[in-house]
Amino acid sequence: MKITIMSIICLIILVLIVAGCSNYIGISKKKASLNLETYLQREYNGRLVFSDLKRFFNAATMDPNMFGVLIFDKDIPEIEFYTHINVKEILENDTLPMYPISDLMTFDDLYQDAVKQYETRQAVIADFKNEIPEIIFSTETIELNFKRNLKPNELEDVTTRFVVSLNENFKELNTSFQFSLVIKTLTYPEGFIIIPLEIEDGKWQRKPYILSESNSDxxxxxxxxxxxxxxxxxxxxxxxxxxxxxxxxxxxxxxxxxxxxxxxxxxxxxxxxxxxxxxxxxxxxxxxxxxxxxxxxxxxxxxxxxxxxxxxxxxxxxxxxxxxxxxxxx
CATH class of the missing domain: 3.10.450 (Nuclear Transport Factor 2; Chain: A,)
Structure with a gap:
């Protein structure tokens, strides 16, 4: 009888230990991936996919179920955003816990912001397509490939108007990064000049021209x-x-x-x-x-x-x- 009681007590203790460890270790990466795949399929019919899924457990969050992940559109990879998700709860609650509670920011809010950013970038590209044949936005740079050589006054004029256009869409472009314009020309297709853009008073301001280290010379x-x-x-x-x-x-x-x-x-x-x-x-x-x-x-x-x-x-x-x-x- 004593052995039976002791066995039951040991079993209960073991269950409690396992449960405690589970709460500390958190959801497995395999299960996290499955939950996220299920959520994206249910909400976006598989249009959105993800990469770089990594556990984000630190002293600030103290949540082992928090993962950082890059979300992007399968057909339009330029529509992307990085966020932190509680993958254990994502199927029931897609509010993003890393944002202030008062904001009630959801997964779809970030997605819609990413779509708006993409559409705004495409509109800027369309406005300048006759002057700049190739424009590529990335996180910290905007490549302006003129595919021809430029006179100084032409570069000054075009980049001035380009930055005005960026500032007209400052909110929609939705970035806290300070861009640099990378100027490419016929003579220097890998990079000629870099024009840093720094944020001052809520607008991007052009800084002095810098020689690009990608310049062939x-x-x-x-x-x-x-x-x-x-x-x-x-x-x-x-x-x-x-x-x-x-x-x-x-x-x-x-x-x-x-x-x-x-x-x-x-x-x-x-x-x-x-x-x-x-x-x-x-x-x-x-x-x-x-x-x-x-x-x-x-x-x-x-x-x-x-x-x-x-x-x-x-x-x-x-x-x-x-x-x-x-x-x-x-």
Whole structure:
């Protein structure tokens, strides 16, 4: 009798342990996948599919049934969104738990937002199809492939109007990312110039033109510039070495002249002791060049105290300096 009672008690304890572990471990990935497939088939007739299903269990959620997943349209993959779902409850409740309760955001709300974003992008593409044969939106870039070479004023005009169009549809485009326009031309089909777009006062604003590292002449120019800088540093500044960190601004008025800003590291700063760490990247050198002719005009050391500058102060100094040299950035 005692053995029977003990057996029952042990069985109950085992069941409780298994149940507790189940609550902690959460639904299996196989079951999560099956639940999501069932939900998508039921609600969207299989039009939507998913990938990158991964458990999202952390200190913030404390829910082992939470999964992150990429949802996309099977026929139009550009319609996509990433979200977090309680896959154990998705068949009964598709409210998204990672959003504020007051918002009551549902799975379909995100899907409709993704559809609206896609339709808006297509409308923008249609508006510019006669000027820009190929426009490709992605998460952080918008490729503008003109498939012809451009004059400076033409690029300025088209990109100005393009950004105006983006801002007119700011809400519908529904992104918190800061885009960059990647300009492609006949001569530079892999990438010519990058125009960063930063959000200011709820609108995208164009920033100075940057030479694309995908530019077919980039590596040739880089070798020339580094060789030139190294030669100029050898005698007066032997303690400096070139880093991989640089900025390359292009002149808006020519699309050929440019300024290569190269960051330099002071080899005398080793940070091997136990004292306060010091930033060894103290130097900033500028080289003025012409992309078309591969000609270097001149160069100069802008500062040996770049480590003490704020980002804003550094940018102001760079822009003021290269503008005086005729590199138009605004």
């Amino acid at each position: 980039f590596n040739v120019l880089k070798t020339m510039v580094h060789k030139n800088i190294q030669a100029k540093l050898e005698t007066p500044y032997p303690y400096y070495k070139i880093t991989e960190h640089s900025k390359i601004y292009m002149d808006k008025s020519s699309l050929s002249k440019g300024a290569w800003l190269q960051y330099l590291e002071d080899k005398r700063i080793t940070n091997e002791g136990k004292g306060k760490w010091k930033n060894p990247q103290t130097g900033l050198y500028v080289v003025y060049f012409d992309l078309d002719s591969k000609f270097i005009y001149r160069g100069e050391l802008l500062t040996e105290e770049n480590d003490k500058m704020s980002y804003v102060k550094e940018l102001r100094q760079i822009i003021e300096t290269i503008e005086k040299e005729g590199i138009r950035t605004k």
